[in-house]
Amino acid sequence: MILLMASGLLSGLVLFVYYRPTYTSSALIRVNQYVDASKAAQATVKDMNYQLMRSLTLQLSSGYLILDAAKSIGLASKSTSYAQIRESVVPDVRISWLDQSHLELKVVGFSPKVVRELPEALTNSYESSKIKFRNEFREKAIKRYVSEIALVRGKVTDQLDTRLKFEEESALASAQIELERLSNVPVDIVRTRYRIEEMERVQEVLVKQKDVLGQIGQLALLTSLPKMGSDALSSGSIVRHTGDPKSSPFNYVSPEDKKGFTQVVVQPDMVEGVEPWRDLEKKKRAVEEKQRLNQAKFLEDHPEMVKIKDELREVSSALDLELEVALKAFDLEYASSKEKLKELEKRLPEYHKATKTFDEKKMGYDLMHKGQLAWDKAYQQLSQQIESLQYDTDTGSINLEFRGFTDIRSEIPVSPSKSKLGMIGCLLGLGLAGGIPFLLRRLNSSVLDLNEFAQTLGIPGIGIVPKSDPQVLEQVNRSPTVGATTPNALLENFRLIRSSIVLNKSPKGEARVIMVTSARPGEGKTTVAANIGWAFSSMGERTLVIDCDLRRGRMHHVVDITHSIGLTDALTGKADVEDCIKKTAADQLWVFPRGPVVAGTTELLNTETFTHMLKGLREKYDRIILDTPPVLGLSETAFLQSHAEGVVLVVKSAFTPRKDVEDAFHNLSKLDAHFYGFVLNQVDFNKRANHYHYYYYSSSYYDSNWEESGVTPGTNQKTKPNRAPPLT
Numbered sequence: 001m002i003l004l005m006a007s008g009l010l011s012g013l014v015l016f017v018y019y020r021p022t023y024t025s026s027a028l029i030r031v032n033q034y035v036d037a038s039k040a041a042q043a044t045v046k047d048m049n050y051q052l053m054r055s056l057t058l059q060l061s062s063g064y065l066i067l068d069a070a071k072s073i074g075l076a077s078k079s080t081s082y083a084q085i086r087e088s089v090v091p092d093v094r095i096s097w098l099d100q101s102h103l104e105l106k107v108v109g110f111s112p113k114v115v116r117e118l119p120e121a122l123t124n125s126y127e128s129s130k131i132k133f134r135n136e137f138r139e140k141a142i143k144r145y146v147s148e149i150a151l152v153r154g155k156v157t158d159q160l161d162t163r164l165k166f167e168e169e170s171a172l173a174s175a176q177i178e179l180e181r182l183s184n185v186p187v188d189i190v191r192t193r194y195r196i197e198e199m200e201r202v203q204e205v206l207v208k209q210k211d212v213l214g215q216i217g218q219l220a221l222l223t224s225l226p227k228m229g230s231d232a233l234s235s236g237s238i239v240r241h242t243g244d245p246k247s248s249p250f251n252y253v254s255p256e257d258k259k260g261f262t263q264v265v266v267q268p269d270m271v272e273g274v275e276p277w278r279d280l281e282k283k284k285r286a287v288e289e290k291q292r293l294n295q296a297k298f299l300e301d302h303p304e305m306v307k308i309k310d311e312l313r314e315v316s317s318a319l320d321l322e323l324e325v326a327l328k329a330f331d332l333e334y335a336s337s338k339e340k341l342k343e344l345e346k347r348l349p350e351y352h353k354a355t356k357t358f359d360e361k362k363m364g365y366d367l368m369h370k371g372q373l374a375w376d377k378a379y380q381q382l383s384q385q386i387e388s389l390q391y392d393t394d395t396g397s398i399n400l401e402f403r404g405f406t407d408i409r410s411e412i413p414v415s416p417s418k419s420k421l422g423m424i425g426c427l428l429g430l431g432l433a434g435g436i437p438f439l440l441r442r443l444n445s446s447v448l449d450l451n452e453f454a455q456t457l458g459i460p461g462i463g464i465v466p467k468s469d470p471q472v473l474e475q476v477n478r479s480p481t482v483g484a485t486t487p488n489a490l491l492e493n494f495r496l497i498r499s500s501i502v503l504n505k506s507p508k509g510e511a512r513v514i515m516v517t518s519a520r521p522g523e524g525k526t527t528v529a530a531n532i533g534w535a536f537s538s539m540g541e542r543t544l545v546i547d548c549d550l551r552r553g554r555m556h557h558v559v560d561i562t563h564s565i566g567l568t569d570a571l572t573g574k575a576d577v578e579d580c581i582k583k584t585a586a587d588q589l590w591v592f593p594r595g596p597v598v599a600g601t602t603e604l605l606n607t608e609t610f611t612h613m614l615k616g617l618r619e620k621y622d623r624i625i626l627d628t629p630p631v632l633g634l635s636e637t638a639f640l641q642s643h644a645e646g647v648v649l650v651v652k653s654a655f656t657p658r659k660d661v662e663d664a665f666h667n668l669s670k671l672d673a674h675f676y677g678f679v680l681n682q683v684d685f686n687k688r689a690n691h692y693h694y695y696y697y698s699s700s701y702y703d704s705n706w707e708e709s710g711v712t713p714g715t716n717q718k719t720k721p722n723r724a725p726p727l728t
Helices: 002-018 045-060 063-072 082-088 112-170 172-181 185-208 210-222 276-294 303-387 418-443 450-457 488-503 525-537 555-559 567-572 601-606 608-620 636-643 658-669 688-693 699-709
Strands: 023-034 092-097 102-109 238-241 262-265 397-409 461-466 513-518 543-547 589-592 623-627 646-652 675-683
Touching (some): 002 418, 045 092, 045 102, 045 397, 063 112, 102 112, 112 303, 112 397, 172 303, 210 276, 450 461, 450 658, 450 675, 488 525, 488 675, 525 543, 525 555, 525 589, 525 623, 525 646, 525 675, 543 555, 543 608, 555 589, 567 601, 601 608, 601 636, 608 623, 608 636, 646 658
Parallel strands (some): 513 623, 513 646, 543 589, 543 623, 646 675
Antiparallel strands (some): 023 102, 023 397
């Protein structure tokens, strides 16, 4: 953190030394705009002002204008580019409007000359470039419009010739005339079919109800159909008045056809006498009524009655004749309708062909006509643009006037600032010193802090094991007879673990069988298990360490014994348990090695054989340490924990991911395992943070305290304290 703080302060110092000085100035520029009175009275002046302000802002901050102004005051040569100007002369030019008539031009430069001369030069360059652009625009616009209008005029002429040629070659008029000639064919077919259907229904009624209808009924039915090619003249019909009140009716009249005609509603008396049999029918009814009245006055052979009967016979004969004529006319019309339908159906393909031909030719003509209209419109628009060509790019006459500086710093640079850089350096140093270590710690998913992880996991951290030489750490045969050289500080850590196990009571009873495991391989659980076994044996307890890792167990390497026979042989019945257990050089410490690796023997750990074996060993030993395989990925630990009163979880510092430890803890917790706690293994005291948190575990702390109490480090012998004799 100190180095990071120093780096932040040093970066501020480097910026102050090597940062290029920057100067600034703010100039006031008046915008003179001359607008026509007609435009000023319109509501569009506000929009014009907005467009003007936006246009001037873009122009004054454009690279072309800034480069031209820099050249005019000698800050750039002809070969200088705008990028070079921005990098070495003028890093920034800002435009801000104060009102509609004044704008503020702020220039930031790397030299005093830039901020003093560039604002006025920029104003002058705008005026000169405006005249230059106006002249160039005028010449280019005239050339472009002249060339385009000549091209469009040629296109219009070509389109006209093409259209005339198309009309001649395609015979469009002939196709239209032919289509008009055949246009009534579909309508006539429909009408004729409907007429035939009506006549067939009349024939059916005449055949079935001839006797019921009589003369009058048959005549009425035969004459109920309108004549072919005309509508019925009946009461209530609307007809054109042409001077003849009995003219043929016109049932449907379009609004165009109605113009110039007087409409007349047909009255009943207008249609009397249209059909002769109706007069005969009336006459017959009159004669029959007369006969009925005279029957009350005269006898049947009375001359008057004879005359009436003769008259009645004449009327009936006339009606029979009318019926016969109507039947023949009906049959003739039915036959002619059938023939007409056949002829019309033969002409229907001709109608379809004429329609298709006309549509194809009309489509081509319409496309050509649309193209002609497009070129005509383009020609008209170009003509209007030439007539209304404006050579000024602004909405009015614009003039910029340089009014002077409102603020200028051309002697003392505005940047770099000592106070600002000092503050930035301090903030940067504090940010680096506080942020980077915190970020690195947050990104590190391994277990680092014993107390913090104990709160996270919910079980106590019962001790740590400092990072030590493996040969020293695995020197478990610690006895004065073999000359053990393990430091007392390291041994005291395992004594602390032993005490924590004893004091953390298990619901299953006294800690007779203790299981030592880890989440993953390579976390040092075998070494820790061996040292915990030594810690209990150093109390004078008969302690047995069983290597239950039948795949990769290495307890025999730690205590330096043979594993020619071991647990695998005992489980398979090849050897007795007593023959497999080996005595170590340490007092009261025995080891049950795994034996040779035999496939399938791991399943025997979950049998009555192992349970019975462990029960017998409980009677012979005060403490039994089970060195088991890792929890994650293997099944042995799940059922071995049921034989132990509690579990010690070994976690390798700065190595084991927190999630792996939590998963291992939860897996065993689901099986109701009791945890004595976890041991943080391989803690590196060379790291300053670890030394700060765990300094009382270090050998220097331990040895200094023993020296004060008169004990020589590395031995169990008290020395005589170097003190003055007590006063008497």
